[in-house]
Amino acid sequence: AQSVTQPDIHITVSEGASLELRCNYSYGATPYLFWYVQSPGQGLQLLLKYFSGDTLVQGIKGFEAEFKRSQSSFNLRKPSVHWSDAAEYFCAVGAQVRDDKIIFGKGTRLHILP
Amino acid sequence: GAGVSQSPSNKVTEKGKDVELRCDPISGHTALYWYRQSLGQGLEFLIYFQGNSAPDKSGLPSDRFSAERTGGSVSTLTIQRTQQEDSAVYLCASSSGTSGGADTQYFGPGTRLTVL
Numbered sequence: 001a002q003s004v005t006q007p008d009i010h011i012t013v014s015e016g017a018s019l020e021l022r023c024n025y026s027y028g029a030t031p032y033l034f035w036y037v038q039s040p041g042q043g044l045q046l047l048l049k050y051f052s053g054d055t056l057v058q059g060i061k062g063f064e065a066e067f068k069r070s071q072s073s074f075n076l077r078k079p080s081v082h083w084s085d086a087a088e089y090f091c092a093v094g095a096q097v098r099d100d101k102i103i104f105g106k107g108t109r110l111h112i113l114p
Numbered sequence: 115g116a117g118v119s120q121s122p123s124n125k126v127t128e129k130g131k132d133v134e135l136r137c138d139p140i141s142g143h144t145a146l147y148w149y150r151q152s153l154g155q156g157l158e159f160l161i162y163f164q165g166n167s168a169p170d171k172s173g174l175p176s177d178r179f180s181a182e183r184t185g186g187s188v189s190t191l192t193i194q195r196t197q198q199e200d201s202a203v204y205l206c207a208s209s210s211g212t213s214g215g216a217d218t219q220y221f222g223p224g225t226r227l228t229v230l
Contacts (some may be wrong), residue, residue: 009154032216042155043118043205043221051216090157094215099169101147102215106156 002027004105012111015083021076021108023091033074034092034102035065038096044090050074051096054099062083116134116140118222120206126228127196135191135225139208146189147180147209152202160204163189164211194227203227 005024013019027032032051035046048059055067065076074091088109094102119138127133138147159173163183174180178196183189193200194203203224209217 010162032213034218036219036221041223043223044219045221049218074174085209094217096216097214100215101159102217103158104149104157104220 002093002103004091004103006032006089006091006105007037009106010109010111012113013081014113016080019078019081019085019110021089021091022111023074023076023105024072025074025091025093026072027093027095029095029097032094032096032102033065033096034069035059035063035074035076036090036092036104037061038088038107040087047089049074063100077114081110081112083112083114086110118206118208118212118220120204120222120225123223124226124228126230128230131197131200132192132194133196133205133227135193135206135227137189137191137206137208138220139187139189139206141187142210143208143220144186144211145209145217146183147207148189148191149201149205149207150157150175151205151224157205159192162194164214193227198229201227201229 003026035047038044050057088107090107091105092102121136144165146163158220162170178194181191205224207219207221211221
């Protein structure tokens with residue numbers, strides 16, 4: 001069955017520290033992988049997207065993610081977090097099939113300590 | 115250009131009343147999605163419209179929920195006989211629809227529904 005797992009419901013890091021948010025997926029086809037961010041009271045915004053090529057993908061706001069096929073993972077990273085990064089982060093997986101829809105993980109809420 | 119808009123931004127209703135939530139997708143986007151986001155529950159898929167195809171209603175939690183999309187653009191999500199467990203944020207998203215599950219989705223700000 002197709003699924004996305006974000007094992008960490010909450011993550012707390014200090015401002016300026018590095019960040020890694022985990023995402024594992026199970027998908028039969030070649031996956032398209034996404035990370036979205038939801039700031040408080042807002043809708044979701046795309047951070048980055050992977051579908052082929054270089055397995056290290058750069059996104060907005062200084063985020064990057066690495067696709068590891070052998071581990072079925074697509075972890076999100078940032079070298080140094082800012083207080084404004086406090087938000088909820090969603091990993092998602094889909095395929096290039098017209099009537100298909102993407103599947104979202106349950107999200108990881110990031111808290112930043114000053 | 116304009117993004118996805120949703121109205122109202124907040125809706126408070128009494129148990130048993132019907133509510134309608136509106137979504138205006140990005141112009142030209144053929145795919146439209148509704149999701150429900152309850153506290154701590156992540157995104158729950160409700161319904162998916164793709165062009166003129168029959169909608170994918172597989173996520174609707176009960177027959178009290180329905181949605182329509184008129185003219186391939188604006189969509190309305192209707193909840194009949196609301197219950198307290200319907201309280202949540204309802205998010206709408208649209209995409210170009212050309213690549214199915216590979217498309218980037220663009221989300222509206224959501225409608226926060228509170229059922230008293």
